[in-house]
Amino acid sequence: MLKLQNVSKHFKDQTILDNISLTIEKGSIVGLMGPSGCGKSTLLRCIQGFESYDKGSILCQEKVCLILQDFQLFPHMNVLDNITYGMRHVLKIPKKQAEMEGLSLLKELGLEDKAKVMPHTLSGGQKQRVAILRAMASKADLLLLDEPTSALDAQSIGEVVQLIKKLNAMGLTLLVVSHDESFLKMISTKIYELKKGMLLSQK
Amino acid sequence: MYNDILYILGGVGVTLQYTVVSLLIGFSLGILLGILKFLSKRPYLINFFISVFRGTPLLLQLSFAYFVLPELIGFNLSVFEAGILALGLNSAAYMIEIIWAGIKSIPKGQFEAAKTLHISSFLMWKDIILPQVLNRMMPALANEVITLLKETALISVIGEVDIMRRAQYLAAEQFNYFKPLCIAGLSYYLLVQILTFIFNYIQKRWHYA
Numbered sequence: 232m233l234k235l236q237n238v239s240k241h242f243k244d245q246t247i248l249d250n251i252s253l254t255i256e257k258g259s260i261v262g263l264m265g266p267s268g269c270g271k272s273t274l275l276r277c278i279q280g281f282e283s284y285d286k287g288s289i290l291c292q293e294k295v296c297l298i299l300q301d302f303q304l305f306p307h308m309n310v311l312d313n314i315t316y317g318m319r320h321v322l323k324i325p326k327k328q329a330e331m332e333g334l335s336l337l338k339e340l341g342l343e344d345k346a347k348v349m350p351h352t353l354s355g356g357q358k359q360r361v362a363i364l365r366a367m368a369s370k371a372d373l374l375l376l377d378e379p380t381s382a383l384d385a386q387s388i389g390e391v392v393q394l395i396k397k398l399n400a401m402g403l404t405l406l407v408v409s410h411d412e413s414f415l416k417m418i419s420t421k422i423y424e425l426k427k428g429m430l431l432s433q434k
Numbered sequence: 435m436y437n438d439i440l441y442i443l444g445g446v447g448v449t450l451q452y453t454v455v456s457l458l459i460g461f462s463l464g465i466l467l468g469i470l471k472f473l474s475k476r477p478y479l480i481n482f483f484i485s486v487f488r489g490t491p492l493l494l495q496l497s498f499a500y501f502v503l504p505e506l507i508g509f510n511l512s513v514f515e516a517g518i519l520a521l522g523l524n525s526a527a528y529m530i531e532i533i534w535a536g537i538k539s540i541p542k543g544q545f546e547a548a549k550t551l552h553i554s555s556f557l558m559w560k561d562i563i564l565p566q567v568l569n570r571m572m573p574a575l576a577n578e579v580i581t582l583l584k585e586t587a588l589i590s591v592i593g594e595v596d597i598m599r600r601a602q603y604l605a606a607e608q609f610n611y612f613k614p615l616c617i618a619g620l621s622y623y624l625l626v627q628i629l630t631f632i633f634n635y636i637q638k639r640w641h642y643a
Contacts, residue, residue: 279549280549281546295550296550296551298550299543299546299547301543303541303543303546304547305544305547305566306566306642307565307566307569307642316551316561317551317552321551321553321554365551366550366551369551369552
C-alpha cells in the first residue's frame with residue numbers, strides 16, 4: 232500500500248504539488264491524468280525519492296520502481312544482463328539462478344529471443360517491456376509508469392494495455408501517469424486528475 | 435648500423451616503463467578526480483590542479499620535480515620517481531577533463547535508473563556509468579596515451595637513457611644526427627602504431643551501439 236498525506240511542493244513562488252492525499256491499495260491500477268507541466272512526473276519522482284517535498288508524508292510498504300519515460304536501459308549490457316544485474320548485484324542471487332529467472336520473465340512477455348541482443352536494436356515497445364522486466368526482476372511490486380504510451384505508436388498502445396493488465400494479474404500494483412484519458416480508462420481501477428498541483432478524483 | 439639500431443631499441447623498455455607507470459597514475463587520478471569534479475559543486479582545488487599542469491610546460495614540470503622538489507620535501511627523488519611524478523600528474527590533468535566531460539555526457543536518466551534498482555553508488559559508477567564513459571571517451575583517451583608516450587622523450591633532459599637519449603649519444607659519438615634520429619623516430623612511430631592498433635581493437639570489441 233502506498234499512502235500520500237498532504238504532500239506539498241513549491242518551487243520559488245510556484246506551487247507544484249498542492250496538499251495531495253492519495254492511497255493506492257495493493258493490487259490496484261491507478262491512473263493519474265493531467266496536462267503536461269501539471270506536476271504528474273514530479274509526484275512520481277517524489278514517491279521514488281528523487282525529489283524532495285516541503286510538507287506531508289509518503290508512506291510506502293512496497294518496493295517501488297519508477298519506469299522512466301525514456302526507459303534508460305543500460306546501453307552497454309545486453310537485454311538479459313540489464314534484467315539480471317539488479318538480481319545478481321543487489322539481491323545477491325547467484326548468476327545461474329538469476330539468468331534462469333530472467334529468461335523466464337522474458338518468455339512471459341514474449342521476448343525470449345531478445346535475451347542476448349543489445350538494447351539499441353529493440354523497438355520502443357520492446358525497450359519498455361525490458362525496462363518493466365528489469366524493475367520486476369529487482370522484486371519491485373509497485374511500478375510507477377511515467378507516460379508509458381508517449382514513445383509508442385497507436386498499435387503499440389493496445390499492446391501496452393494488454394501488458395499492464397498482465398502485470399496486474401501477476402500481482403503488481405501500478406500507478407500510471409498519462410495525459411491520454413482514453414488510455415487510462417482502459418486500464419485503471421481508479422483515475423485521478425492533477426490540475427495545477429491539486430488532485431481531483433475522477434471515478 | 436645493426437648495432438646502432440639495437441642500441442637505440444634498448445631504450446624502448448625505458449620509454450614503455452615511463453609510459454605505463456605514468457599512465458596508471460594519470461588514469462587512476464583522472465577517474466577519481468574526474469568523478470569528484472563531477473560530484474562537487476565547487477571543484478576549485480581540482481580546477482587549480484588542472485590549470486597548473488596544463489598551464490606550464492611539461493619540460494618545466496620535469497625539471498621542477500627533479501631539481502627543486504627534493505629541496506622542498508627534504509629528500510632526493512630518483513630520475514624515475516621525478517619522471518613518473520611529473521608525467522603522471524601532467525597526464526592526470528588532461529585525463530580529469532576527459533573523464534569529467536564523458537560523465538557529463540551520460541544522460542541523467544542512467545543515474546536515476548540505477549537508483550530505481552537500488553544499485554549502490556560504488557557499483558553504479560563501476561558497472562553502469564564508467565564503462566559508458568570510457569567507451570565514449572576512448573578516442574580522446576587514446577590521444578592522451580599517445581601524447582604521453584611521445585612526451586616521455588623529455589625525461590632525457592633529467593638524465594634518463596631512453597630512446598631519445600640513446601639517439602643523442604650516438605649522434606654525438608658519430609658526428610651524424612641523421613641515422614640515430616631516424617632510428618629513434620621510427621621506434622616512436624612504431625610504438626604509436628602498436629598503441630593505435632590496440633586502441634582500435636578495444637574500441638571495436640567494446641562498441642555496443
